[in-house]
Amino acid sequence: MLNRGMETYDTIILGAGAAGLFCAKFATASGGRVLVIDHAKRPAEKVRISGGGRCNFTNLYAAPDNFLSRNPHFAKSALARYTQWDFIDLLAEHQITWHEKTLGQLFCDGKSQAIVNMLLAEAGAAEIRLSTTVDKIARDGGGFRLTLSGQEVFARNLVVACGGKSIPKMGATGLGYDIAAQFGLPIEDTRPALVPLTFAPHELEWIAPLAGTALPVRISANGTTFEEALLFTHRGLSGPSILQISSYWKEGDTIVVDLAPDRDIFEDLRNARAENGRRQIGTALATLLPAKLATVIASRLELSGNLADQSDKSLKSLADALHAFALKPTGSEGYRTAEVTLGGVSTDALDARTMEAKTVPGLFFIGEVVDVTGWLGGYNFQWAWASAAACGRAI
Numbered sequence: 001m002l003n004r005g006m007e008t009y010d011t012i013i014l015g016a017g018a019a020g021l022f023c024a025k026f027a028t029a030s031g032g033r034v035l036v037i038d039h040a041k042r043p044a045e046k047v048r049i050s051g052g053g054r055c056n057f058t059n060l061y062a063a064p065d066n067f068l069s070r071n072p073h074f075a076k077s078a079l080a081r082y083t084q085w086d087f088i089d090l091l092a093e094h095q096i097t098w099h100e101k102t103l104g105q106l107f108c109d110g111k112s113q114a115i116v117n118m119l120l121a122e123a124g125a126a127e128i129r130l131s132t133t134v135d136k137i138a139r140d141g142g143g144f145r146l147t148l149s150g151q152e153v154f155a156r157n158l159v160v161a162c163g164g165k166s167i168p169k170m171g172a173t174g175l176g177y178d179i180a181a182q183f184g185l186p187i188e189d190t191r192p193a194l195v196p197l198t199f200a201p202h203e204l205e206w207i208a209p210l211a212g213t214a215l216p217v218r219i220s221a222n223g224t225t226f227e228e229a230l231l232f233t234h235r236g237l238s239g240p241s242i243l244q245i246s247s248y249w250k251e252g253d254t255i256v257v258d259l260a261p262d263r264d265i266f267e268d269l270r271n272a273r274a275e276n277g278r279r280q281i282g283t284a285l286a287t288l289l290p291a292k293l294a295t296v297i298a299s300r301l302e303l304s305g306n307l308a309d310q311s312d313k314s315l316k317s318l319a320d321a322l323h324a325f326a327l328k329p330t331g332s333e334g335y336r337t338a339e340v341t342l343g344g345v346s347t348d349a350l351d352a353r354t355m356e357a358k359t360v361p362g363l364f365f366i367g368e369v370v371d372v373t374g375w376l377g378g379y380n381f382q383w384a385w386a387s388a389a390a391c392g393r394a395i
């Protein structure tokens with residue numbers, strides 16, 4: 001007898017977050033006895049606070065290309081078998097209305113708590129224990145023996161859905177990686193992603209006074225480009241464009257920012273010179289960029305005099321500088337503010353159809369703990385739903 005006197009479950013899911021709760025919906029569908037545990041006092045806290053309280057729950061255009069992983073093919077199967085349309089249909093069943101904000105990003109019309117309530121309702125057949133710690137996990141015959149807040153329990157299947165390292169204040173821990181390591185599974189190096197970038201003091205000197213200034217940019221690093229807003233802050237650079245590029249940026253890399261992606265600055269300045277050559281170059285720049293930024297750039301590039309003083313060559317080199325403004329971040333704000341963790345449990349070790357560890361039957365990893373990281377814009381929740389469905393249906 002494997003489970004002498006112990007509470008026995010078909011499946012134990014570690015983490016009552018987005019992926020864990022969603023997995024419980026599928027794992028209970030076949031009538032299995034399912035326990036979901038979380039050390040937090042409340043379930044799915046990240047869902048509740050996400051999207052500024054309105055949860056950007058998926059993206060109309062979610063496709064494998066929107067995800068980073070050492071194996072870019074891994075996510076294809078799960079994403080194809082539980083799509084954004086499936087999740088949208090589920091919201092309709094729960095009368096949750098939504099709207100597209102921008103770039104296919106779907107947000108609740110009301111509060112994101114509606115999604116948390118929906119997840120709890122869908123996982124209703126599972127037992128959910130909050131404020132519960134994982135003290136010990138051991139292989140026991142064909143299953144797993146766990147000590148949860150001092151109590152021993154047994155399960156045939158163990159699903160690790162305890163997320164990544166981002167925002168420890170909200171309960172993030174490295175438990176998922178520790179469990180992978182315990183069972184000998186490889187882990188791709190982890191680092192904060194979708195995170196503001198920081199700069200050396202001499203750069204911060206001109207960046208910080210611009211705090212609050214935002215503008216649309218085209219931003220590139222390591223061959224990847226995004227067109228979204230950039231925001232200057234007291235600590236460095238943020239805004240969607242920076243969060244997106246932070247997933248591709250590595251220490252030592254330069255990022256290149258086109259500060260006016262929709263304009264031809266050279267042509268605009270030449271036209272301005274033809275119209276009124278007595279205009280100050282700084283004043284002309286302020287018609288193309290936010291005025292505060294134009295002033296700072298004029299002083300950094302030591303621009304002076306009026307437009308008539310500028311040769312085509314100098315206008316061209318100014319335009320080139322603004323279309324390819326190079327910046328060298330020194331780091332990021334780290335897990336304290338990162339929305340996600342890049343890297344994680346290696347996809348080499350998992351079956352792409354079921355999320356089961358190839359070498360440990362009955363052990364599954366889903367959601368952010370896996371080395372699949374989405375862009376900003378609802379993609380990370382879509383991965384949580386899709387990987388949870390793949391696993392829950394297989395159990």
Ligand code: FDA
Nearest residue numbers: 015017018019039050051056162163171367368378380381
């Ligand atoms: P998730 O973090 O949701 O759940 C893990 C659970 O495991 C938590 O409940 C945690 O308490 C528990 N846990 C951790 N360690 C444990 C331990 N040792 N013992 C017991 N339990 C433990 N994505 C998106 O697509 N759209 C959006 O709008 C946003 N917005 C957003 C805002 C902010 C501020 C953040 C930080 C993140 C986002 N995200 C997002 C990302 C999204 O929240 C994230 O990708 C998913 O929540 C990941 O789902 P998981 O279920 O894998 O982890």
